[in-house]
Amino acid sequence: MVVVSSVNGRVTRGDEPHAHAWSSEEDWMHFVSLREEHPAIIIDRRTFETIKPDPEPGKLRVIITQYPELFASAVIPGQIEFSKESPTELLQRLVGLGYEKILIAGGRADYLEAGLVDNLYMTFEPVLFGTGKPIFVEPIKNVRLHLQDARQLNERGTMLMHYRVAAGGAGTGHADVA
16 A cells, blocks of 8 residues: 655645645655556545546556446456455455555555555655545554655655554455555
């Protein structure tokens, strides 16, 4: 899983729908490198509608929505899909299709709590927002993290934290889910 946030835990600035409108180039480059490493990427509907990713052969994007039927005309088999499957159902399906590395873009507490995330990459940008969407909209109960790496990405103080999700709090054993 990969997330970018303000220091006070906001992934959007006010009503702005996209974090990359205010986050650093260095964070974007980190995201792009993770995206390149993972043949399957899970994003939410709002992110999809904001960034409108181009289809790429060999790269599956699964967009989480309660109403996948509304996006039937946007489906490109093997590249752009829409799903309302539970986190467990979706990851089991993707692993069954042969995807060994899956990237979850954005704070999805449901995937963390279901024990489906092995690695969490969090970038903290040195800004504070009074309003905006919190990192995790859903409450998180019991997920323990172990710091693997911390590094400063730029002179402004953008920090990238890589955590391994503790045993009992993550891991399907079937795929490397970041």
